[in-house]
Structure formats: C-alpha cells, structure tokens
Amino acid sequence: MRLDRTILLSLVFVFIITPTLALDVGPICDCEEIRILSLKSPRMTGSDILELQKELKKLGFYKRELNSTYDWNTYLAVKKFQKANNLSITGVVRQNTWLNLAQSLNKGQEVANKKLEPPKGEVRLLIDAYKKQMIVYSDGEPYHKFPVAVGKPSTKSPIGEWAIIAKDAHWGGGFGVRWMRLNVPWGIYGIHGTNKPGSIGTAASHGCIRMFNRNVRVLYNWVDVGTRVKIIGRRDPIKITHTFRPGQTGKDVLLFQEKLRANGFDPGYTDGRFGDSTKKAMREFKYIYGLKDDLSGDENTFYILNIK
Amino acid sequence: MLDKLNIFDADTNWPLLIGMMALIILITAGLTFYLNLKGEEGFKINPQVQLVEDKEYQITYWDYPLFIGQEGDYEEFLQEAIGEFNDMYPNIKVNYELLSFINGEDKLQEKLEEGKPPDIYNDIFSKKLISKELQIPVDIFFAAESTKERDIFQEYNQLGIKALSYDEKIWGMPNWLAPQVWVGNRSLLSETNLDLTRIQEEGWTWDTFYQGAKQIKDLNRKSCIIFNPYNSKLFYQLLRMNGTQSLISKEGELLLTSQQLETTFDFLDDLRSHELFYDQPEEMNKKLLPYFWQNRAGIIAPVNIWLLNNLYQRDQKESDVELTLMPIPTNDPEEKRVPLKVSSLLLFRQEEYKGDDHTKAVYKFAKFMNQQKQLFVAKKLNVVPVYLSLAELWKEETDLSSKIKEEILTYINRGSYQELSGFQNMKYEAQIKQVIDQQYEAFWLEGEPITKVTDEIMTKAQEILNLNQNPEKED
Numbered sequence: 001m002r003l004d005r006t007i008l009l010s011l012v013f014v015f016i017i018t019p020t021l022a023l024d025v026g027p028i029c030d031c032e033e034i035r036i037l038s039l040k041s042p043r044m045t046g047s048d049i050l051e052l053q054k055e056l057k058k059l060g061f062y063k064r065e066l067n068s069t070y071d072w073n074t075y076l077a078v079k080k081f082q083k084a085n086n087l088s089i090t091g092v093v094r095q096n097t098w099l100n101l102a103q104s105l106n107k108g109q110e111v112a113n114k115k116l117e118p119p120k121g122e123v124r125l126l127i128d129a130y131k132k133q134m135i136v137y138s139d140g141e142p143y144h145k146f147p148v149a150v151g152k153p154s155t156k157s158p159i160g161e162w163a164i165i166a167k168d169a170h171w172g173g174g175f176g177v178r179w180m181r182l183n184v185p186w187g188i189y190g191i192h193g194t195n196k197p198g199s200i201g202t203a204a205s206h207g208c209i210r211m212f213n214r215n216v217r218v219l220y221n222w223v224d225v226g227t228r229v230k231i232i233g234r235r236d237p238i239k240i241t242h243t244f245r246p247g248q249t250g251k252d253v254l255l256f257q258e259k260l261r262a263n264g265f266d267p268g269y270t271d272g273r274f275g276d277s278t279k280k281a282m283r284e285f286k287y288i289y290g291l292k293d294d295l296s297g298d299e300n301t302f303y304i305l306n307i308k
Numbered sequence: 309m310l311d312k313l314n315i316f317d318a319d320t321n322w323p324l325l326i327g328m329m330a331l332i333i334l335i336t337a338g339l340t341f342y343l344n345l346k347g348e349e350g351f352k353i354n355p356q357v358q359l360v361e362d363k364e365y366q367i368t369y370w371d372y373p374l375f376i377g378q379e380g381d382y383e384e385f386l387q388e389a390i391g392e393f394n395d396m397y398p399n400i401k402v403n404y405e406l407l408s409f410i411n412g413e414d415k416l417q418e419k420l421e422e423g424k425p426p427d428i429y430n431d432i433f434s435k436k437l438i439s440k441e442l443q444i445p446v447d448i449f450f451a452a453e454s455t456k457e458r459d460i461f462q463e464y465n466q467l468g469i470k471a472l473s474y475d476e477k478i479w480g481m482p483n484w485l486a487p488q489v490w491v492g493n494r495s496l497l498s499e500t501n502l503d504l505t506r507i508q509e510e511g512w513t514w515d516t517f518y519q520g521a522k523q524i525k526d527l528n529r530k531s532c533i534i535f536n537p538y539n540s541k542l543f544y545q546l547l548r549m550n551g552t553q554s555l556i557s558k559e560g561e562l563l564l565t566s567q568q569l570e571t572t573f574d575f576l577d578d579l580r581s582h583e584l585f586y587d588q589p590e591e592m593n594k595k596l597l598p599y600f601w602q603n604r605a606g607i608i609a610p611v612n613i614w615l616l617n618n619l620y621q622r623d624q625k626e627s628d629v630e631l632t633l634m635p636i637p638t639n640d641p642e643e644k645r646v647p648l649k650v651s652s653l654l655l656f657r658q659e660e661y662k663g664d665d666h667t668k669a670v671y672k673f674a675k676f677m678n679q680q681k682q683l684f685v686a687k688k689l690n691v692v693p694v695y696l697s698l699a700e701l702w703k704e705e706t707d708l709s710s711k712i713k714e715e716i717l718t719y720i721n722r723g724s725y726q727e728l729s730g731f732q733n734m735k736y737e738a739q740i741k742q743v744i745d746q747q748y749e750a751f752w753l754e755g756e757p758i759t760k761v762t763d764e765i766m767t768k769a770q771e772i773l774n775l776n777q778n779p780e781k782e783d
Contacts, residue, residue, distance in 0.1 A: 263376065263377045264373060264375070264376035264377055264378075265376070283410060284408065284409055284410055287409055287410050288376060288377075288409050288612075288614050289612070289614050289615045289618070290536070290539050290541065290610060290611065290612040290614070290615055291536065291538070291539070291593065291596070291615075292536075292538045292539050293536075293538040293593045293594075298594055299594060299595075299597065299598040300593075300594065300596050300597045300598070303597035303598065303601060303618075303622070304377070304597065304615075304618050306622075308598075308601075
C-alpha cells in the first residue's frame with residue numbers, strides 16, 4: 001500500500017516537473033529569430049540588417065555606410081548578390097540567401113566531413129570573444145578549436161565562468177540546431193547553431209555563442225549538463241553600488257568574485273552568484289584582515305579590494 | 309563453604325609466595341623508577357648527528373599563503389626556496405602544504421593528537437608553545453653550532469629569542485617581529501594638541517588618548533575614532549597596557565584581575581559615553597576603512613599585519629590621507645614599551661620518532677628558511693626579520709616610506725614580549741580568551757554593564773582553571 005502511494009506520488013511529481021524542465025530548455029534565447037528581410041515601408045531596421053550589410057560589403061556588393069536599415073541601397077546590393085550567385089533575384093533575404101552569403105565568404109565549408117573522435121578526458125570549453133573561437137579542452141589539454149560568433153559590441157557575450165545547465169537536441173526554428181544553456185544569472189544565454197553561418201567569426205549575436213550547425217552537433221555530443229564554459233573578452237564597465245550578501249546574483253557580484261580571486265581568495269567559479277564558495281572566500285577574507293563581523297561584501301571589503 | 313574459599317591452606321609455601329611478591333614489587337618499583345627517570349630526562353636529540361649521505365629524507369613543512377592581497381605568489385616563492393635548498397641538500401625532500409588561515413591551527417592540533425604533526429610549522433599566529441610532548445626546542449642546535457668565535461644566539465634580536473624562551477629552552481626559530489600598533493590619520497591628529505613625535509617616541513596614556521579623541525571629535529561633525537567591536541584583539545592590547553602581561557601564572561594561577569578588567573572596560577565606556585566613536589557603535593566596524601580614507605577617522609583599531617599592508621599600499625596612492633603608526637596607549641604612565649608579535653618556525657617530532665638524523669634534516673631546512681629566506685618575506689609583509697643580518701638588509705631595502713620605517717624601528721627598539729607561562733597554560737588561556745571574546749561583544753553590542761561582563765569573565769576563568777585542578781606546574 002505504502003509502495004503504491006510512493007509510486008503514485010513519484011508519478012505526480014514527474015508529471016508536474018516535466019513541463020517545467022521542458023520550459024527551461026525551450027528555445028528562449030536573447031538572440032533574435034531569423035526574419036525575412038525585404039524593402040518595406042516603413043523601412044525594416046535591426047542588427048540582422050547590419051549583419052547583412054557587413055557581409056555584402058565584405059563581398060563588394062554594398063558600398064554605402066552601414067546603417068542597419070533595409071533601404072534602397074541594401075535592396076540593390078541584395079539583388080546584385082542574388083544575380084551573381086544564380087539565386088532568384090527577389091531582393092528578399094531568406095535562409096537561402098544567408099547560406100549563400102556564408103559560402104561566398106568561405107564560411108560555408110565546415111569541417112563537416114572530418115569525423116572527429118569525442119575527447120576522452122573531462123571536457124571544458126573556453127570561448128575567446130577576442131578571437132571568436134571556442135577551444136575544447138580535454139583534461140586540461142587543448143583538444144579542438146571551433147570558430148564561433150559572439151555577442152556584438154552592444155550586446156556582448158557574458159564574460160565569466162559558467163556551466164551548461166540544459167541541453168536541447170531538438171531546438172531549431174530560425175536559430176539553427178542544438179541548444180546548450182549557460183547558467184548566466186542575468187539573462188538567457190547559450191551555445192547554439194545558426195542559419196546565418198556568415199556571421200561565424202564575427203561579433204554578431206545578442207550575446208549567445210553561435211556555431212556552424214554541423215559543429216554544434218559535434219559539440220553537443222561532447223558536453224554534458226555541468227560542463228564548464230569560460231568566456232573571455234571585452235565587457236562593459238561594471239559599477240559596484242551596494243553591499244553584497246550571500247544569495248545575491250549579478251554582474252557586480254561577478255566583478256566582486258574576480259577581485260577576490262585577484263587578491264588571493266578562492267570564490268569558486270566567477271559566475272555572478274554569491275554562493276557557498278564565495279561565502280567561504282569571504283569568511284577567509286574577513287578572518288585574515290581581522291574584520292570578523294559578517295560575510296557581506298561591504299565598504300571595508302571594497303576598500304581592501306581596491307574597488308573603491 | 310567458607311573453608312572452600314580459604315586459599316591459604318596448610319600446604320601454602322609461604323617463603324615462595326613472599327619471595328614472588330617481593331620480586332613483583334621490586335620489578336614494578338624498578339620499572340617505575342626507570343620510566344620516571346626517562347620522563348624527567350625527557351626526549352633527547354644528539355645535535356651533532358650527521359646526515360646520512362645516500363639516505364633520502366622526506367620532511368613536511370606547513371605554512372600559510374602569506375602574500376595574500378599582494379603581488380606575487382607565495383607558493384612560487386616557496387617552490388623556488390625549496391629548489392635552492394635542494395641544490396645544497398639534494399637528499400632532503402621538502403613536502404610543503406599551504407594551510408587555510410581559518411583552519412590551519414585546528415588541523416595542526418588534529419595531527420598532534422594523532423602523533424603525526426608536520427616537521428615544521430610556520431607559527432604566524434604566535435602561539436609559540438603548542439605541544440609539550442612533540443615540540444622540539446631549537447637551542448640545542450644553536451648551542452651545537454655555536455663556537456667561541458660565533459654565538460648563534462647573538463645573531464638574533466634577543467626580543468625574538470626571549471619571546472620563545474620557556475623552561476630554559478627556546479621553542480622555535482624566530483622569523484620576524486611586528487609591533488602591535490593602531491593606525492592614525494596624521495593630518496587629523498596634527499590638528500589636535502597631541503605631540504605626535506613625543507607620543508611615538510615615548511608612548512601615551514589612556515588619558516592623553518581620551519583628550520586627543522575628544523579633540524578629534526570636536527574637529528567637525530563627522531570626525532571620530534573607529535574601533536572594531538567584533539575584534540577583541542584591541543581589548544587584549546589594552547589589557548596588556550593595563551598591566552595584564554599574561555592571563556595565567558607559571559604556577560597556574562589566574563593573573564587577570566577584576567580591577568584590570570573593569571578599568572579597561574571603563575576606558576572604552578568613557579570613550580563611548582562621550583560619543584567619541586562613530587554614532588552607532590554596533591555599526592562602527594563597517595566604517596573602519598571608509599572613514600579612515602574619507603579623512604573622518606583620527607584613529608582606527610585594531611589592525612593586523614594584513615590590514616596594515618593593505619593600508620600601506622593604498623597610502624602610497626592616496627594624496628588626501630597620510631597614515632601614521634601610533635603606539636597603544638597605556639594606563640601606566642611609566643610603561644613605554646610596545647608589545648611585539650613574534651612569528652616563528654616551530655619544529656616537531658612525530659610519536660613514531662624518525663631518528664636524530666631526520667630531525668637534523670628538519671633543522672637544516674628550518675634554518676635555511678629562517679636565516680636566508682625571511683628577508684624576502686619580511687619585505688613583502690613589512691615586518692622586521694629577527695635574524696640580525698637580515699634586519700640590517702631590511703632597513704636598506706624595504707619599500708616603506710622612511711617615516712613609517714622609522715616608526716616601526718622605534719617601536720621594535722622599545723618592544724616587549726609576552727613571557728611564556730607553559731604549554732598547558734597556553735591552552736587554558738585560549739579557553740579563557742573565548743569567554744572574554746563573548747563578553748567583549750556583549751559589552752559593545754548588547755550594552756551589558758561592566759560589572760556583569762567582568763564578573764562573568766572572572767567566574768568562568770576561575771572555573772576553567774578549577775576544572776583542570778592542577779594546571780601545569782612545569783618548573
């Protein structure tokens with residue numbers, strides 16, 4: 001009787017939790033879904049049009065200033081490109097045009113045919129936003145490199161030390177394939193494929209890490225939930241304006257963790273969370289400096305860490 | 309029935325029985341005498357023993373990551389030092405471990421209880437006497453190395469040597485000295501009637517301090533004195549400057565008196581009731597550094613060497629505030645000495661003794677770290693090496709401003725050490741200090757009356773000593 005009840009309760013629990021998990025790994029991302037671009041009134045604007053103009057400019061089809069607006073000049077450049085590549089000359093940019101742009105930029109040929117063996121050791125990822133490159137480490141040794149697209153200057157990729165917290169193999173739509181969500185506390189960021197492969201090697205995304213679809217399929221099988229992902233690169237200045245307490249999250253907490261580490265304390269991963277490891281570091285910090293009061297990152301702490 | 313219980317029947321061989329009993333008594337007495345004699349003689353090492361050339365010695369060294377908050381990695385320094393040592397002694401392998409500042413002492417205690425302490429422990433917290441059974445005095449090696457021409461003992465600042473002396477032995481190799489000071493804001497203090505030069509040369513009384521604190525408070529609405537109520541170190545400093553050199557005597561009696569406690573609490577209470585501190589004493593700790601660097605705090609305390617080094621680093625960058633080191637004020641106008649903190653290398657043996665040659669190998673490494681490597685550490689931590697030739701170099705090479713350097717050297721010259729009262733007493737002192745810590749916080753944060761906290765401390769301190777009825781009488 002008791003066993004039956006336990007099973008029943010477990011089933012109810014699974015029933016309740018499953019949709020929650022599904023929501024968690026769903027296709028919600030700060031990156032925009034791919035749009036069909038065309039000459040309209042009022043004019044279409046956006047970062048995808050900027051990306052389009054950049055690619056056309058690189059290929060010599062667009063010679064005006066980049067203005068993120070699908071205007072007459074952009075329309076003409078698209079048509080010229082379509083004509084040169086034997087595409088339907090519509091002046092409308094769909095997935096096919098994006099893929100051809102990537103091919104023309106020599107970004108269409110991925111390492112697809114080369115069968116890569118999965119790494120045998122513990123996998124860690126380093127994403128270098130300066131070089132637009134992902135290095136896969138196996139037991140601390142570089143194993144493979146993938147080109148990536150990172151966040152554009154106005155929506156930079158989150159710099160820090162993250163972990164993959166969800167994977168979705170059936171993710172898709174306009175985004176490309178596969179989705180690996182990172183545990184960034186201030187937004188939804190992840191690693192995913194793209195249907196705009198021309199953007200790979202550039203800073204074009206809304207902060208997510210884009211990969212060629214074929215590469216992301218390979219990577220997907222190499223990583224697990226929990227795999228560590230470090231992103232390095234430029235970031236916007238962060239101001240610390242308040243006292244930190246255990247449990248808080250944010251970019252300022254991440255900066256605080258970095259300062260603790262630079263001063264010889266170990267706050268665990270710099271993940272913007274004032275969790276157990278950061279508490280331990282603070283305990284040590286307050287003890288060493290003889291402050292001995294509480295674990296908060298307060299003004300005394302900021303002075304010692306040179307944040308003030 | 310009773311007959312059956314009678315073991316002494318007529319056939320008993322009385323002479324044999326008496327003989328056997330006498331033999332047992334003799335053997336027991338002999339053994340007791342031998343063991344007592346051995347105990348009295350204690351553990352002995354032949355300091356002249358030579359290292360065995362083709363034998364590999366594995367020694368363990370426990371230290372702390374001392375360069376925390378500073379440029380440079382202590383572990384790298386340590387690895388390089390060990391490498392250098394191995395150039396001279398390739399057969400002595402040093403296995404080091406860097407301890408957590410919070411848990412390091414507990415870990416050492418655990419290992420001591422298991423009889424497996426490290427060979428060398430860097431006693432940065434100045435505990436000095438840790439294990440009567442397993443700690444090795446170093447004077448036997450100093451004596452063995454001394455000659456008519458060269459007296460090793462005299463190569464050290466004698467304050468460091470005396471601070472580690474107990475029972476006619478020296479219980480560690482003194483590394484460095486640091487004066488216990490408070491930090492002053494030179495410009496704010498200069499606006500008062502205090503004669504800074506004189507205070508730094510001769511010390512100051514609690515009354516002078518009170519007058520100075522009052523003048524600082526009167527400078528403007530926001531100026532004040534900041535003490536951290538969560539750190540009882542300040543209370544022990546004041547107690548010491550009020551005549552409490554040790555809490556327990558060598559004979560195991562409580563030296564701490566109600567009067568000393570009351571007058572020390574009274575001093576703090578006077579400052580508090582005259583509102584010479586930050587407005588809300590329970591929040592005062594949070595203002596320690598902000599108020600200092602915002603030119604509002606005339607004096608901040610307590611400060612340890614890590615906080616002091618952080619202040620030095622910032623002092624070089626800040627143009628508005630200039631820090632100065634102030635002696636701790638005293639309740640005895642005749643007292644001009646400055647308490648010193650002494651850090652040292654403590655040597656231990658393991659319960660399963662590894663031999664005199666192993667101990668000699670341990671000594672060789674400790675001596676190398678102590679006599680050759682402490683200059684680098686002392687320059688980083690801005691403390692003064694006890695080994696005199698290093699201290700001379702420190703004076704020339706330290707990066708400190710000349711004013712601060714002079715202040716430190718003045719205080720070292722007037723330095724005083726706390727006389728050691730015995731291994732067991734150190735443990736009881738630690739227990740009594742826990743009681744004082746609690747009551748000190750209650751005084752600040754719960755507003756407990758002085759009589760209550762004093763009574764509580766005295767009662768519990770006496771209880772601690774009574775519980776351990778016969779505290780060590782090691783003389």
